[in-house]
Structure formats: structure tokens, C-alpha cells
Amino acid sequence: MRSKLIIVSLAAVLAACQTTQGTHQIYPPAGGPRGEPLPSTPPPAAAPEPVAPPAAPAPKPLPDYPKSAEQISGGAVTALMKQARAALNAGQPDRAAGALERALRIEPRNYFVWSALGQAYLGQKNYLQAESVAQKSNALARGNIYVDIENWKTIAAARQARGDNDGALQASAQVEALQAQLSAAPAPP
Template sequence: MKKLILAFLVLLQSACTLAPPPQVARRPALPAPTKRTPPVAKSYPLPEPPSPPPARPYSPPPPPSPPPAAVASPPPAVIALTRQAELDRRQGNLDQAAARLERALRIQPQNAELWHSLAQIRLEQHQPRLAEELAKKSISLAGGAREILRRNWQLIAEARRISGDLPGARLAEQEAGRY
């Protein structure tokens, strides 16, 4: 029994030396939520829509101007190639003339005169279908240049006649007569 008392005393003494349990920090109490009312949207007067501008009398648009290629003069290289091509053509060297015109077209592809000249060469080389296509390309670039339009339609009429398309040739001649 002495041992039991001694054990009890040791336990009691050790219990006195134990550190107290740590204190839990307490948060301050939150205030009770207050009832908020949403803010009232302010209203502003809407601006007046602008009044439409006064009606102007209709005036037709200006006539279309010819494309720049029909107005601008060709570069010196194109002029030289065209002259050389014409000399080659007169001497019967049609392949060389066509090659020179194709080089000129690489420099100035929007030049309707160059396309027409190449179409003439192809017609002389007995390539009427190609000549007609080249003349049509020239027409698409000619703008309002009536003379080149007339010459292209005449060339198309001749190409169609050579191909045996007589009704098509008559239609092309009528078209050429419009210019």
C-alpha cells in the first residue's frame, strides 16, 4: 500500500508541473450584418438624335477614267522592245518579235497596246484562237480607248474568219463598227 500511495504522490506532483493547455485565441465577434439597400440608378436624359442632313439633288457619278496603263507612257525599256519587235516582224522573224513583246509585257502587263501587238503576231503565226484570247485581254485593259477597242474587234473578226466561225466574225465586225 505504501507503494500505491507513493505512486499516487508522484503522479500528483507531476500533474502540478505540467503546463496548462494552450489558450485558443478568440476572434472578436463580428458585428451583425446590416441590411443594405442597393444604390438607386441615376437617370439622365437621352440625347436627341441628330437630324438628317438636308437632301441634296442627285448628280450622276463622273464618267470612269481610263486605266493608268492607257494614259501613262510606257517605260523606255518597253518602247525599245516594241520597236525591236516591229523590226523583227517586218523582217519575218515572228518568233523573235513575239519573244520581245512578251518581255515587254513582263515589264508592263497592263499595257493594252502590247497585248494587241502580240495578238497580231500570233494571228500572223496562224494561231487564231490564241490571237483572239490575246485581243480579248487587250480589250479588258483598254478602258475607253476607242481606237484600240476597234482594232481588237477587227483582229477578233479576222481570227474567227480564219477559224471558220463566220457568224462569230460578223458579230465581231459589228462590235468593231461601234467604235
């Protein structure tokens, strides 16, 4: 008896919910409260939700570039690089350049040696050669940021010494951009 009562109640509810096919009911009814037509102004548009700017991609870690000549050079080149550094620190750029030129005969593609040679030429006041050698080092380094920063510093100093202020500013901007990239990059895995 109880189940029959439930079934009848459900049938009544379903019948009340059914509408005739093709007939649509609009709630609330169109028109004003007394049935008069509403003004033809559209409803106010909803304010668009603010869209957050896309997040900048996380900086990628730098490759594990070598940071010094000792990490990629043989024993003879390492010894010559130490001699060249000592000569540069002693204010003897000619002696430093000689040691570095010997190192290049051993390892002609060593970008650390080319970079140091650019600094030696800068000490000799051979500014065009200093810039040229630093650019060659950049080409050989293939994006090694540690070498690139030193080379752009050499290029900036050489251009400044030649009176090329615009060129020096451009080279200094490169140094700043590389240093910003270096400081923003997470440590290599």
C-alpha cells in the same frame, strides 16, 4: 369741268360692261341664222401640229485616250515594241512575240503590248491565242477606242481564219460601230 366729263364717261363705259352675276353671254348666239337648232355633229377637229422628233443628244467628246504605247510605256517597253513592230513588218511573228512577251514581264497591264501580242499570234496562225490575247487587251484598255478597234480587227481575222464566219461578222460589226463612234465624236477639249 373736263375731268368731271371724263369721270362720267368712264362710269358709263363701266356700267355698260358689267353683267349680272351668274349670267353668261354666248357669242355668236346658239342656233342657225334664223334661230333653228344646229346639227349635232361636232365641229371638225383641228389637225394636230406635227411634232418634231426629239433631237439626238450631241455626241460627247472622247476622253483623251493614249493612241500609242509610247504615250504610256517606259523606255524599255517602248524599245521592245519597236523591235516587235519591225519583226512583224519583216514577216517574223515568232521574233515579235518574244519581244512582246519580254515587254509584258516589265509592264503586265500594258494593253498596247497585249494588243500587239495578239497580232503576233495571228501572224503565227495561233488563232485561238490571238483572240484570247486581244480580248484581254480590251479588258485592260477600259474603253480606249483606239486599242479596241485594233483588237476587234484581230478578233475578226482570227475568227475568219478558224472558219467562224458569224463570229467574224460580229467582230467586224464591232469595228464598224467603234469607227463610227470615233468619227462622230468631237475632238477632245
